[in-house]
Each structure stands twice: as structure tokens, then as C-alpha cells.
Amino acid sequence: MRKFIALLIYRLALPCLFVAAFPAWLVKMLRRGGLHTPLGERVAIYGKPADMEPCGAIHIHAISVGETIIALKLIREWLSENPNQPFVLATGTATGHAVACEAAIEQIRVAYSPLDFSSMVKRYLNRFEPAHIVLIEGELWPHLLLECRRRSIPVSLANARMSPRSARRYRRFANWLRPFVSCLNAVTIQDAEDESIWRELGVTPNAIHLTGSIKFDPGSGQAPAHKPAFQNMIDAFGHDRPVVLAASTHDGEEAWIATAIREANPKALPAIAPRHAERRHAATKDLQAAGFKVSTRSQFDLETIREGSSPAFLIDSTGELRDWTAHADVVVIGKSFLSEGGQNPAEAILASRPVIFGPHMENFEPLAGKLITAGACIRAMDHAQLVDAIRQALDPLKAHILTANASKVLAAHMGATRRVLTVLNASSRS
Secondary structure (H helix, E strand, O other), X not given: OHHHHHHHHHHHHHHHHHHHHHHHHHHHHHHOOHHHOOHHHHHOOOOOOHHHOOOOOEEEEEOOHHHHHHHHHHHHHHHHHOOOOOEEEEEOOHHHHHHHXXXXXXXXXXXXXXXXXXXXXXXXXXXXOOOEEEEEOOOOOHHHHHHHHHOOXXXXXXXXXXXXXXXXXXXXXXXXXXXXXOOOOEEEEOOHHHHHHHHHOOOOHHHEEEOOOOOOOOXXXXXXXXXXXXXXXXXXXXXXXXXXXXXXXXXXXXXXXHHHHHXXXXXXXXXXXXXXXXXXXXXXXXXXHOOOEEEEOOOOOHHHOOOOOOEEEEOOOOOOHHHHHOOOOEEEEOOOOOOXXXXXXXXXXHOOOOEEEOOOOHHHOOHHHHHHHOOOOEEOOOHHHHHHHHHHHOOHHHHHHHHHHHHHHHHHHOOHHHHHHHHHHHHHHO
16 A cells, blocks of 8 residues: 555656756756757657667666766676676766767667656666666666566666665655665665665665675776876976866855965966866856966867966866876865765775865765775865865875875775676576
8 A cells, every 4th residue: 555655646746846857957958968969768769760779788777977987887897707798878967978978888878768757667668678777876766666576677776875864864764665665686785884774675685785886996997097188288287286176066166175275385276177067157257256367178278378376277078087186186075065965085096196075075974984084085174174184185295194094995895896796697697
């Protein structure tokens, strides 16, 4: 009875949520160039014959850019074991779709995941006939889960992440969510502390596997790479400038962090990478109001750059942040000062760069707490502390201590990608 009521409420609410969200979604697609991609796939309308699709493939569902990067890391590991395995990588955003396409992996059919309306899910499954669906981190959709259970298609949740806020919400509605979440054949979790919540949600104990995080696995995937083209851009501002990268910043943080960088070291180059590239104009305006001379990655011209005071480099690109960390001397994590949740510090750690973040790293606990406890990063609670933290992190000895300690923390996740793959292979066979 509870399952029937929960599904009825969901089916009544879903169209309302879609109508309410559609205008903002359309604007976002326009800003990110998504209108030139096959968006019809979001409603299970496809532009080529069904017999051209890779039926029986493994499907990876990754909504955001971050999840898409995790999915690509997992797929590359999978292909190292089985080079001929076909995949469908289904994304939910234009930026995620672009990152998947740019990877140019021959065995991947890049698609958009269908909206979770029953008819759309059925058309999607009829068309592709997946052998196994792997959801990345937390994309749990009731109609997809129920229809796959009805068709005996295994569904696994890989790299499951549960923030404290999400855990409280899931526990509150556990009785209503259990009929859907219990459809999962396997869940790989990053931290042992999360096992209890998945049990409460109805996943059987033998289906929950502690693997560590694919995202934080230092031994798998592509490490941040030093690129000559990136270095040429940085050198244009002056060869003796330390580079402080503000990574994945949110509204208001660009000028706030850049000002702290300038106060900490007037010679330092603030390299600012907004989380969403379409915010380039707002970020540029804020930086200019704070007295910075802004050059953007998208319109970079070596001939127009001149060494001088208060330069700022706005990295308004998508999918390049990992490699930009390899060119930084210090990385400041965005969304941790003036917004809540934080962003992923792992790429900076993998690049052996000292990390600074603010008071809000809720979405990356318990990792953030472990980094603080291990003396592996610096937490700045306000502007003055951020200025001091940047000065500390630019000191070579302090930087070495921070990066060495951070590498030890990530070592706990060594081999996570391979462990997740072992679980998924077993789930496919069961």
C-alpha cells in the first residue's frame, strides 16, 4: 500500500516539477550550447534508426560534469579489462554531454538520459535493451528502477555518496523510498559510515560494498597534466608570478577570493575558474569592479597581455579544470566560502598542489574532515584567514608538508576503481 501511495504522489508531482523547471532548464541549455545537441533524447525521441544502436551494452548514467568524469574513469578501467565492451554513457546536462563527447572513446555511444516519465523510460529500454545500468553517485529514479526490476535488468549504484544533509532527508522518508531503492542490485559506497543508511533504505547487506571513491582513487585514470598551451597563457602575465587557482567558484566568490590573493601576494596571479562557464560575464564584471584587469581563457590573445598590476585570469572553459590544477602553485576550493557544499579537492591533491577551503565543505565529508585532521590542507573561516592561508601555502616547505599529508589521506582510496569494477562485473553476471 505504501508503495502504491508513494508512486502515485511521485507521478502526480513529476509533471508539475517538470513544468516549473522547464524555463530555467531551457535558459541553461541555451547558455551552455545544449540546444545544438540531440535534446530530444531527454524525452526518448531519437534521430537515427534503432537498429544502429549498441543493444545489450552497459549503460552508465552520469548527470553532471563531475559524475561524467567519474564515469569516464570507470569506463577506461573497464576497457582495460575488456577492450571490446560497448557502453552507452547517458548524461543529463549539456556540459556533461560535451565532456563525454570530447573523450572520443570509440566504444561509447553518448546519449542523454530520459526523463523519469514511465513512457519515456520504457521507450529508452525498448530501444537500447541494456545489459546492466550503472548509476553514478546518487541518481535514483523510481520509474527507471521499477521498470528495470520488472525486466530483470540489473541496476547498480556506483561511488554512492551521502552528504550529512542528504542522509537526514533519506532517513526522514526512508519508508517511502524503500520500495524503489531496494530495487538496486549493488551499491558501492565510499565510506563505511554510509552503510547504515543504505540498509535503512532497503538495500540488502550483501549488496552493499565498501570500495572507496573512484573520484579520489590516485592510482586510476588520468592524472592532471601539464599542458604547454596552458603554460604559455600563464607566462604571458609574467614568468615570476605564483599562480593561485580558485577552482569551481560560485556567485560572489570570484572577486572575494581574488582580492584575498592580491592581499596575500601582490605578484600572485589569480586564476579564477567559475563552476559554470556561462557566468563569465558576471564574474568579469565583479573582478573589474574590484580593480582587476581581466583576461579570459575563451578570448585569450597573447598580443594583448601586458605585465602589470592586478591582473586576473578567468578560466571560462568546461572540462579543463583538472589540467589547470597542474599549473597552479596553490588551489582554493570554491563554493566553500560564500556558498554551501564545497567542491572536489581531489584533483588538486592528485596534482600535488596545496589546498585551501572555507567553512562549507558539507558535500565532501568525511574527506574534508580527514584532510584537516591529518594536517593535509588549510581551512580558512573568513577573508583574513584566507589571506594568511594563501601566504602559508605559497611557502615551499609548508606546501610540501600539506601535499605529502594529503597524498596519504587519498591513499586510502587506492584501487577503488578496480574494486568497484569487480562488484559491477559480479552484479552483471548474477
